[in-house]
Amino acid sequence: MGFKINYCERDKVALVNVEGEIDMYTSPNLRDTLLPFFKKKVDAIVVDLSLVSFMDSSGIATLVEGLQWSKKEKRKFVLSGLGKTVFNALSLTKLDNVFTIKENIQEALDWISRQGV
Amino acid sequence: MGFKINYCERDKVALVNVEGEIDMYTSPNLRDTLLPFFKKKVDAIVVDLSLVSFMDSSGIATLVEGLQWSKKEKRKFVLSGLGKTVFNALSLTKLDNVFTIKENIQEALDWISRQGV
Numbered sequence: 001m002g003f004k005i006n007y008c009e010r011d012k013v014a015l016v017n018v019e020g021e022i023d024m025y026t027s028p029n030l031r032d033t034l035l036p037f038f039k040k041k042v043d044a045i046v047v048d049l050s051l052v053s054f055m056d057s058s059g060i061a062t063l064v065e066g067l068q069w070s071k072k073e074k075r076k077f078v079l080s081g082l083g084k085t086v087f088n089a090l091s092l093t094k095l096d097n098v099f100t101i102k103e104n105i106q107e108a109l110d111w112i113s114r115q116g117v
Numbered sequence: 118m119g120f121k122i123n124y125c126e127r128d129k130v131a132l133v134n135v136e137g138e139i140d141m142y143t144s145p146n147l148r149d150t151l152l153p154f155f156k157k158k159v160d161a162i163v164v165d166l167s168l169v170s171f172m173d174s175s176g177i178a179t180l181v182e183g184l185q186w187s188k189k190e191k192r193k194f195v196l197s198g199l200g201k202t203v204f205n206a207l208s209l210t211k212l213d214n215v216f217t218i219k220e221n222i223q224e225a226l227d228w229i230s231r232q233g234v
Contacts, residue, residue, distance in 0.1 A: 057186060061178035061179065062178065064174075065174045065175060065178040068178075069174060093188050098211050098214075098215060
């Protein structure tokens, strides 16, 4: 199965759509996409995972790295659209308590605007 | 500053001593050291960080990867000897609640033996 990343920026929010499998071969690609957003003038980054069918430990590590960057750079960092497989991968190590997770992109955007960004 | 990893195995416990700075250049080295232990017949892995002076987000991501492996392979995974800098890096994203963290190697070993390993 393929792997694709699309992203767009609107009203100082970056929306990153990931599609396919996030594993040790594709996660560096995700990392390279995320990092520049923390250097840009966006206030929040939403990573939508609704089209992600599989995520291994390297993918999770990459999301944790994004979370670390977000805290350092004082950006909001939200995951949305987690399927069961992806959610289970996170909850295995209780990381579901560490991330801000929203049902879908709209809920993520609503949450961000409520935060006063 | 240099980077060194030493490890030994005793009574089915692997003890990994890390020394120096864990950053994007050295963390692949830590990853390559940790991974084989999850394939071996050890019941627990202790990563002692008392000689680690600095750890960036890639180092944290590597530890999270170790934690994921440990849950999948049903091994205990314990961090010990965290200095203030390293602990703060983890607590920034509330990861201090996700890892089992002990004051020093002895406390880590005591904890492991109390778990009935």
